[in-house]
Each structure stands twice: as structure tokens, then as C-alpha cells.
Amino acid sequence: MKCSGINALTGRPAEVVFGKTIESVGPAAAGAADYIAPGWIDLQVNGFAGVDYNFPAAPHEEIARSIRVLFSTGVTRFYPTVITGSPEDMCGALRNLADAKERLEEGEAIEGIHVEGPHISPEDGPRGAHPKRWVRRPDLDEFRRMQEAARGLIRLVTLSPEWPEAPRYIEALVDQGVVVSIGHMNANAAQIADAVSAGATMSTHLGNGAHAVLPRHPNYLWEQLAEDRLTAGFIVDGIHLPASFLKTALRAKGPERAVLVTDAAMPAGCAPGRYKLGEQEVELTPDNRVVLAGGTRLAGSALRMDRGIENLMRLAGLTLAEAVRLATVNPARAARIEGRQKGLETGERGDVVRLRYLPETHQVYIEETWLGGEQVYSGTMTPD
Numbered sequence: 309m310k311c312s313g314i315n316a317l318t319g320r321p322a323e324v325v326f327g328k329t330i331e332s333v334g335p336a337a338a339g340a341a342d343y344i345a346p347g348w349i350d351l352q353v354n355g356f357a358g359v360d361y362n363f364p365a366a367p368h369e370e371i372a373r374s375i376r377v378l379f380s381t382g383v384t385r386f387y388p389t390v391i392t393g394s395p396e397d398m399c400g401a402l403r404n405l406a407d408a409k410e411r412l413e414e415g416e417a418i419e420g421i422h423v424e425g426p427h428i429s430p431e432d433g434p435r436g437a438h439p440k441r442w443v444r445r446p447d448l449d450e451f452r453r454m455q456e457a458a459r460g461l462i463r464l465v466t467l468s469p470e471w472p473e474a475p476r477y478i479e480a481l482v483d484q485g486v487v488v489s490i491g492h493m494n495a496n497a498a499q500i501a502d503a504v505s506a507g508a509t510m511s512t513h514l515g516n517g518a519h520a521v522l523p524r525h526p527n528y529l530w531e532q533l534a535e536d537r538l539t540a541g542f543i544v545d546g547i548h549l550p551a552s553f554l555k556t557a558l559r560a561k562g563p564e565r566a567v568l569v570t571d572a573a574m575p576a577g578c579a580p581g582r583y584k585l586g587e588q589e590v591e592l593t594p595d596n597r598v599v600l601a602g603g604t605r606l607a608g609s610a611l612r613m614d615r616g617i618e619n620l621m622r623l624a625g626l627t628l629a630e631a632v633r634l635a636t637v638n639p640a641r642a643a644r645i646e647g648r649q650k651g652l653e654t655g656e657r658g659d660v661v662r663l664r665y666l667p668e669t670h671q672v673y674i675e676e677t678w679l680g681g682e683q684v685y686s687g688t689m690t691p692d
Contacts (some may be wrong), residue, residue, distance in 0.1 A: 312336040316345035326658035327681040347384025347659035348613040349639040355574035361388040362586035364400025375414040379685040381612040384659035385419040392425030392438035399457040420463030427467040428492035433519040437607035446477035466512040468493035469503035482507035492517040514540040533560040539642040541569040545611040551623040568634040573608030621670040
């Protein structure tokens with residue numbers, strides 16, 4: 309396969325020859341209208357296109373359909389995310405996702421699984437939409453059972469550092485090659501420092517899953533922003549974070565320690581109405597908010613990665629290259645995804661998107677998506 313366009317990461321015309329991996333990258337004739345970039349990587353997807361990845365019996369054909377819709381947004385690799393629930397439901401969802409990866413043609417896009425909880429803060433506010441009755445202490449035996457159900461696919465775990473068991477738990481997971489992220493917390497500075505010393509390297513959707521009111525200082529947002537060893541994920545849908553916080557947080561983290569995530573839930577890509585997130589009923593409102601049914605508490609998002617890239621430019625003032633970096637190279641490095649950490653370079657995986665970009669309006673239109681050298685979406689295809 310050969311694809312030419314303006315390299316979105318460098319701004320220079322390039323021709324990429326690729327199959328399963330990129331075979332060569334060379335200069336291309338000037339005047340190209342389209343852009344090319346590595347395929348997006350989303351580390352936090354609870355569900356998409358009407359499919360809840362937390363449902364242990366989610367039909368594989370529906371999971372496949374949702375992945376094809378993800379391809380149309382430019383996503384090539386993603387982490388389906390299983391949130392706090394009963395041990396049986398969490399293991400059931402993990403087992404079902406592992407089966408889907410093995411059996412589905414689209415399963416290659418499932419790069420790993422993100423387990424968000426159940427070892428988070430039980431307090432209202434930082435707990436977010438996670439059901440309180442299933443919040444519990446870190447337990448290595450439980451993690452072993454979950455990892456066995458997932459057949460080793462758990463690559464990212466979110467927990468709160470406030471638990472006394474957290475440092476030992478983090479050390480054990482890191483020793484097994486799992487990336488640990490802190491979030492949904494009511495932790496103090498010492499507990500955050502202990503978590504980082506134990507090996508935690510990420511902050512989960514920083515600025516969300518938090519109390520509505522915090523002390524001016526110290527508080528757990530400042531502590532994470534100031535900790536250079538933590539890469540932070542941000543939900544950039546224009547709903548979860550105001551532009552002022554987003555700009556400030558990105559300046560604190562710098563372009564190399566920030567990651568775009570969607571935290572998308574089952575209603576993403578659907579019409580307003582009621583849906584599920586695990587055992588919780590959620591609602592997609594007409595203004596594109598995903599909230600717990602009957603309330604106003606946010607419960608994931610309806611964000612697409614291509615719209616997130618647009619929002620990074622519109623809300624935070626990033627360039628296209630910076631926004632694309634937050635959706636490609638940065639998540640690959642933060643999650644230690646091999647073959648995706650250098651961008652469009654020889655030897656990297658053949659995950660490529662071709663897109664139109666309108667700089668006046670910061671609009672991004674996905675034209676084609678390739679996963680490992682295979683075309684999985686083109687603008688002439690209609691996603692299911």
C-alpha cells in the first residue's frame with residue numbers, strides 16, 4: 309500500500325509505503341491537499357455505537373460493528389475499558405472482550421484492556437459514576453483472577469492511591485508489565501508521591517472524577533499536575549473540562565506528557581436516549597452529555613477521537629501536529645504500545661489514516677483508515 313499527503317506530525321509532504329509495518333517514508337510532491345497520520349489510539353473506551361463493553365454478554369457481532377464505527381473516526385487501536393462492578397460481572401466482561409479479540413476480524417484493534425476500578429475512592433464526587441456498592445480495596449488475588457479472565461490482556465489499571473494497600477499493589481502490577489494510572493481519588497500529597505514511587509505513571513482523565521469543591525492548595529489536582537513523572541489523560545469534549553483548565557493543565561504537562569482520551573460510553577455515536585454503562589442506566593441528552601439517568605452527574609462521554617482532535621485545537625489552541633501527537637505517539641508511549649511510539653517512520657506498524665483538514669475551522673474529516681496495512685474504512689463506506 310502507498311499513501312501520500314502532508315504528514316500531520318511534521319507538516320511536510322510525504323509518501324508512505326506500508327503493509328503490516330511501514331516499509332519506507334520518503335518525500336512527496338508538494339501540493340497535496342490531504343493529510344496522513346498514524347491511526348488514533350484511544351486508551352479509554354467504555355463502549356461505543358450502542359455497545360456496552362462492560363456487559364458480559366455483549367454479542368460479538370455487535371462489538372465488531374462498534375469497532376467498524378471506531379475505524380470511521382480514525383481509531384486503529386483502543387483499550388476497551390471495564391469499570392467498577394461485581395467480581396462476576398467484571399470477569400465476565402473481561403472474558404468476553406478477550407474472546408472477541410481472538411475471534412473477530414476486527415479484534416486486532418483491541419490492543420489491550422483498561423480496568424478502571426474497582427479500587428477507587430468510595431466517596432461521592434471522586435467515585436464518579438462507578439457504583440458505590442462495588443468499590444473495594446486493592447487485592448492482588450482479585451487482579452490475578454481478572455487477568456486470567458482477560459487472558460493477559462489487562463495492560464492498564466486505574467486505582468486511587470488513598471488505599472493503604474496501593475503502593476504494594478502498584479509495585480506488583482508494574483512488575484507484571486501493567487501500566488498503572490491514578491484517578492477517581494481522595495488522596496493526599498504523600499499518598500500520590502508513594503504511588504508514583506511505586507511505579508504509577510499516568511493520571512486518568514485528570515480534572516474529572518473529582519470533588520466539586522477542593523481546597524485552593526494543596527489538592528490532588530495540583531499534585532498530579534506538578535508531578536513530571538505522570539502523563540495525564542484528558543477528555544476533550546468541551547463538556548468535561550472548561551477551556552481554561554485544559555489550557556493550564558496542558559501547559560503544566562507539556563505536549564509530551566498529555567494524552568487525548570474519549571472515555572466514550574455506550575451512547576457515543578447514537579441518538580439521545582437511555583443506555584447502559586455496566587449495571588448503571590445512563591442517558592445521552594440532546595446537548596451530547598452522558599449522565600446517570602435522571603440526574604446530572606457525568607457518566608462517560610459521547611466523544612469521538614476525531615472530534616477530540618478538533619477540540620484540542622479549538623479549545624486549547626494546539627496545532628494540528630500537537631493535537632495528533634496527543635492521539636497517537638503520546639498514548640503509545642504512555643501505555644508502552646510497541647510499534648506505535650515514533651509516528652510515521654520505517655518499522656512502525658502500518659496503522660495509517662488519511663484525512664482532510666480545514667485550518668480555518670479546525671475541522672477533521674477521515675477519508676481512509678488502515679489497520680496493520682489492511683484498509684478498514686474509506687469515505688465511500690458507510691459505517692454500520
